[in-house]
Amino acid sequence: MPTDPLAWETLDSRVAYSCPGFVVVNETVQLPDGTETDFDYLSEPASVAVLPFTPADDVVCIEEWRQAVDRVNRGLPVGTTEPDDATLEAAARRELAEETGHEADALEPLVTVEPANGIADSLLHLFVARGCRPTAEQDLDHDESIRVRTAPFDDLLEAVGAGEIRDGRTVLAVTYYRLFVDGDAEK
Known part of the structure; x- marks a missing residue:
C-alpha cells in the first residue's frame, strides 16, 4: 500500500x-x-544521448529524418539501451559509434532525466564525450537516415535559443551543459 x-x-x-x-x-x-x-x-527501455566534442571542441551533430514530425531534425546521437550493453556508458559509446562513426577518448555523465513522466516511464541518461574522432563508418539501424555534421558549441546554443533546434534531448543537453558545466568558464 x-x-x-x-x-x-x-x-x-x-x-x-x-x-x-x-x-x-x-x-x-x-x-x-x-x-x-x-x-x-x-x-520503453532507458535511453542515452551524447554531447560529443571533437579535439577542436566542435560538437558532432546528426541530421535525421523524424517521421512523427515529418522533417529532418538536427540533434545529437541518441538511442535506447540494449541487453548487450554492460553499462550506460557502453550504450552511449555504442550509439555514438553507430550513428556517427566516431569514438570518444573520454565519456562522463551529464544528467539523468524523466523526459515525459506524465505519459511514459522513459529515463534519459545524457553524457558528454571528449576527444571524438571518426574511426569507422556509420552502422545505422534499418530505419535510420542520418547525416553527420560538426558545429561549434556556441552555434548549437544559438540555434537552441532561436528555436531552430527543437529536439528536446538536444535542447536539454546543450542548455544543461552551458548552465552547469561550461557556464563557469565565462565568470
Whole structure:
C-alpha cells in the first residue's frame, strides 16, 4: 500500500499494445479519493544521448529524418539501451559509434532525466564525450537516415535559443551543459 497521500494504488496492469521499441501499458488504478480509473502510459527501455566534442571542441551533430514530425531534425546521437550493453556508458559509446562513426577518448555523465513522466516511464541518461574522432563508418539501424555534421558549441546554443533546434534531448543537453558545466568558464 502506498505511503504518500498523493500516491495512486495500482490494482491491475496489462500490456495493451506492443511493438519494437516500446509497449503501451494499461493500468487500473485507485486515486487518493478512492476513485478507480484507467491510466495508460508508454514503457520503453532507458535511453542515452551524447554531447560529443571533437579535439577542436566542435560538437558532432546528426541530421535525421523524424517521421512523427515529418522533417529532418538536427540533434545529437541518441538511442535506447540494449541487453548487450554492460553499462550506460557502453550504450552511449555504442550509439555514438553507430550513428556517427566516431569514438570518444573520454565519456562522463551529464544528467539523468524523466523526459515525459506524465505519459511514459522513459529515463534519459545524457553524457558528454571528449576527444571524438571518426574511426569507422556509420552502422545505422534499418530505419535510420542520418547525416553527420560538426558545429561549434556556441552555434548549437544559438540555434537552441532561436528555436531552430527543437529536439528536446538536444535542447536539454546543450542548455544543461552551458548552465552547469561550461557556464563557469565565462565568470
